[in-house]
Amino acid sequence: MKSxxxxxLISCYELGHxxxxxxxxxxxxxxxxxxxxxxxxxxxxxxxxxxxxARFIGISVPMHTALRIGxxxxxxxxxxxxxxxxxxxxxxxxxxGEALLEKEADSVIGGEYEDPxxxxxxxxxxxxxxxxxxxxxxxxxxxxxxxHQLLPAPSRANLPPLSQYAHLIEGKTKxxxxxxxxxxxxxxxxxxxxxxxxxxxxxxxxxxxxxLNDIANLVALGATHITFGDPDFLNGPSHSLRILRALHNRxxxxxxxxxxxxxxxxxxxxxxxxxxxxxxxxxxSAVESMSDVILEHLVKQHSRAxxxxxxxxxxxxxxxxxxxxxxxxxxxxxxxxCDLFExxxxxxMIEHVDPVQYTIRLLVPPGSLLLPETAMAxxxxxxxxxxxxxxxxxxxxxxxxxxxxFSQEVEQGLEKETSAKTIFYQLKEYADAARASxxxxxxxxxxxxxxxxxxxxxxxxxxxxxxxxxxxxxxxTSGTLCPDSA
Numbered sequence: 427m428k429s430x431x432x433x434x435l436i437s438c439y440e441l442g443h444x445x446x447x448x449x450x451x452x453x454x455x456x457x458x459x460x461x462x463x464x465x466x467x468x469x470x471x472x473x474x475x476x477x478x479x480a481r482f483i484g485i486s487v488p489m490h491t492a493l494r495i496g497x498x499x500x501x502x503x504x505x506x507x508x509x510x511x512x513x514x515x516x517x518x519x520x521x522x523g524e525a526l527l528e529k530e531a532d533s534v535i536g537g538e539y540e541d542p543x544x545x546x547x548x549x550x551x552x553x554x555x556x557x558x559x560x561x562x563x564x565x566x567x568x569x570x571x572x573x574h575q576l577l578p579a580p581s582r583a584n585l586p587p588l589s590q591y592a593h594l595i596e597g598k599t600k601x602x603x604x605x606x607x608x609x610x611x612x613x614x615x616x617x618x619x620x621x622x623x624x625x626x627x628x629x630x631x632x633x634x635x636x637x638l639n640d641i642a643n644l645v646a647l648g649a650t651h652i653t654f655g656d657p658d659f660l661n662g663p664s665h666s667l668r669i670l671r672a673l674h675n676r677x678x679x680x681x682x683x684x685x686x687x688x689x690x691x692x693x694x695x696x697x698x699x700x701x702x703x704x705x706x707x708x709x710x711s712a713v714e715s716m717s718d719v720i721l722e723h724l725v726k727q728h729s730r731a732x733x734x735x736x737x738x739x740x741x742x743x744x745x746x747x748x749x750x751x752x753x754x755x756x757x758x759x760x761x762x763x764c765d766l767f768e769x770x771x772x773x774x775m776i777e778h779v780d781p782v783q784y785t786i787r788l789l790v791p792p793g794s795l796l797l798p799e800t801a802m803a804x805x806x807x808x809x810x811x812x813x814x815x816x817x818x819x820x821x822x823x824x825x826x827x828x829x830x831x832f833s834q835e836v837e838q839g840l841e842k843e844t845s846a847k848t849i850f851y852q853l854k855e856y857a858d859a860a861r862a863s864x865x866x867x868x869x870x871x872x873x874x875x876x877x878x879x880x881x882x883x884x885x886x887x888x889x890x891x892x893x894x895x896x897x898x899x900x901x902x903t904s905g906t907l908c909p910d911s912a
Contacts, residue, residue: 433462433547434480438495440468440488442592442885443605443653447486447516449580454540455547457578467499469590477506482547484513490620490789493518493814500530511550513561515539518814520570520624521791523562525811534562536624537570538610540577570624572611577632579639582647592885594651594681596707601681603651603883604644608637608669612657614687615795616712617725618752621657623793629661637669638676645677651707652682653883659684663694674704683748683881685710688728691736698743706745707881711736713749716769717762720755723801737773746880749775751783754829756805756818760861763828767854780886781840781849785833790816824860831856840886847871 435452437445448464455462463476477483483503487493493514500512513533514526520536527534535542542560549556555563560571594601611629615622641652652673659666666684673680682705691698691711701709715721716730733749740747753766766784770776788796791814796802807817820826832853839849848871859866 432479432481433460434476434483435462435464435486436483436496436499437464437466437468437486438492438499440486440492440605442468442883443603443655444582444585444588444591445486446580446605446607446655447488447492448484449582449585450577451484451486451515451540451543452584453578453581454544456581458544458548460547464584466586467495469586472499472502474506477503477510480507480510482511482513482550483507484515484543486516487514487518488516490518490791490814492516493522497526497530497814513543513546515543517620517624518791520562521620521793522814524792525814527562527564528811532563535560535571536562537572538575538630539571541573541575542571572625572628572630574630577636579636579643582643588644588648592883594881595884596881597879600884601650602648603653604641604647604649605653605655606637606640606644607655608632608659608666609656609661611661613661614658614727615725616727617723617795617799618714618755618788618790619657620789620791620794622795623791629657631662631665634665634668634672638672641673641677641680645680650680652680654682654684656685658687658690660686660690660694663690663697667697667700670701670704670706678705681705681707683708683710683883685712687711688713688726688732688736691739692728692732695739698739698745702744708746708748709740710748710750714752715755715758715762716766717758720757720762723755723757723799724752725795734769734773737775746778747775748778748780748882749783750786751779752786752788753784754787754820754825756788756802756820758820758825760822760824760857763825763857764854764861767850767857770850771854776847776850777880779846779850780882781836781846781853782886784850784853785829785836787829788818790818792816828856828860845871 433455435448437448440447445466452462452464465473465476485496485499487496503512511532513535514531515535519534523534533546542558545558546561557566560568562568588602592603594603609629609631611625612621613627613629615627686709688711713733714724714726718730737747753763770779790796805818807819809816835852836849851869851871855869856866
C-alpha cells in the first residue's frame, strides 16, 4: 500500500478551513513511508479515479455536518470501489461507531486517532487484521485512543491552496486565513458538547515548536491571519500564552483569533489586553444562551451576568466577541428568545453574531451527557440512526415552528447576501410576534456602515448545526460542496 494512490484521505467539511483532519494523518502516514492521496470535498470535485485506485479510504468526521455528508460519500465509494476498506475517524466517528459499522464503515477510530489509523493501514498492507487498540470494528469493539502521540507537522503540500478556503473579512478588506490547533480535547464537561463523551475531561497539548512550524508553513502559503481551532484555547493558558508570545515575536504583523469559554475569559481577564497587543482581533465563545435556567441544564459554568461582563471586558480590550449560540433547547421559552434579541441589541452586538447562530437547535448524539438527565426525558424521542442524533420535541409547538422559520429566513438571507442587521431584526420580529400572539410584519431596515469593521470569517456555519439541505444534495448530484464553499 506504499505506492501512491492506494491510500486516500477524504475531508467532507471543516468549517471552511484547510482540513487538519487529513493534513495530520497524512503526515503520520508519510513519516512511515506511505504516499497518501487526499481529497477535500468542500472545495474539490469527487475524484472517481482516486476512489477506484484506493485500497484504504479514511473519511474525516470531526463534526456533525461532516458526518452527515460522509455517510453520503461512503455510499458513493461503495458504488465505485466495493472492496476498499472504509474507515471513519474523528470525534463524531467515536460517537456514532455502532451506526456507521452497520453499513457505511469497516472500521471507526476516535480520540487521538493518528496512531491507530497508521497501525490499521500497516496491518491491512500486510494482509492481516489483528486487534488494534483504538480501532473499532464489527467484531472488535474498542474505546477511543486517548494516549499521547509524537506529532509531525501537518502535511499541507497536497491540499488545495488557502485562497479556496474561508477568509478574514475586516470591512472591505479580505485576508487569507490559516487554521491550526494547539490542543485537542477539553477539560470541561458541558452536557451538550460532543467532546466530553469521548475525552472525558482530558485534553492534549501539541508541542510549541510544532505549532509554530505549522504556522510558518501557513505564512509561506499566504496566510496573514491564524485561527486557533482548539475547542478551548485557554484550557492550558500558560501553553497558549507561550505560543502567542513566540508567534508575535516571529511574525509581528500576523493577527489571530481563538475560541474560549466565558468563564476562562473572566478568569484570565488580566491577559486580555496582552492578547490584543499580540494580535488577537476576535474571540469566539460558546455563550449558547442568555437564560440562567438553560445554562444550568447545559452545565456551562457561566451565567447571564457573566456573558454581559465578558461583552464589556473584550470591548475594553479592543477585541471583538463573536458569540456562538444555541437558542433552541427543550427548555427555551418565547421569553428567552425575545430576551436574547433584546440583549444583543442593547449591548450593540448585532454585527458580532453570525445570523446562523440564531437557528441552532440542540443536537443529542449517542453518548451525550444529556441522555441520562431527568430534565431531558420529557422531550426526548428515539435515536434516529439515519441522521446520527436523538430526536426531541419542544413541549411548545411554537418554539419548533420558530426554529424552522428562523432557519428558512437565514438560509434565504445568506443566499441573497442580506445584511446581518436586516436578518436580525426580521428574526426579532418573528419572536416578538409569537410572544404577542400576532402576525409578524415584514421589517425594512436602513443599513448603515457603522459596524461594518467588525472582523469575521467568511464561513458562517457552526460545527454542531445540521447541514444545509443543498450541502447534502450537492454531494448526491455532483460529488462536491463547491457551490456552498466560502
